Amino acid sequence: MFCRQRLTSDVIVGTMFAYGQTGCGKSHTMMGIHDQVDANGQDLKGIIPKSVQHIFGFIDGDHNNGKKFLVRCAYLEIYNEKILDLLVQSDGKSKKKGAKEEKSLQIKEDPEKGIYVQDLT
Secondary structure, rough: OOOOOOOOOOOOOOOOOOOOOOOOOOHHHHEEEEEOOOOOOOEOOOOHHHHHHHHHHHOOHHHHHOOOOOOOOOOOEEOEEEEEEEOOOOOOOEOOOOOOOOOOOOOOEEEEEEEEEEOOO
């Protein structure tokens, strides 16, 4: 897995990638368990909720008075050779928790953009 944590006032581009066999803990590592703590009092959130909390905690910090930020996020799953956008339903509305888009997206290559997933939110 790769995760970029250091935040600066410059542009941050990061990727979190989980790869592995079915049942090896990718989803648990990425999402964790919401609103639960272990015996030592540590929350059981995964990498994604902790990263989002860290990013918006930085943005909301007192040292950022007057600064504007643009945050973009994409969330996709590649499973059985299908690329699924986990943030959008087929009708174009925001995802409800637990729902998955079934339309497979396509990987494209462009001289300007490089390699990208077409129509990914």
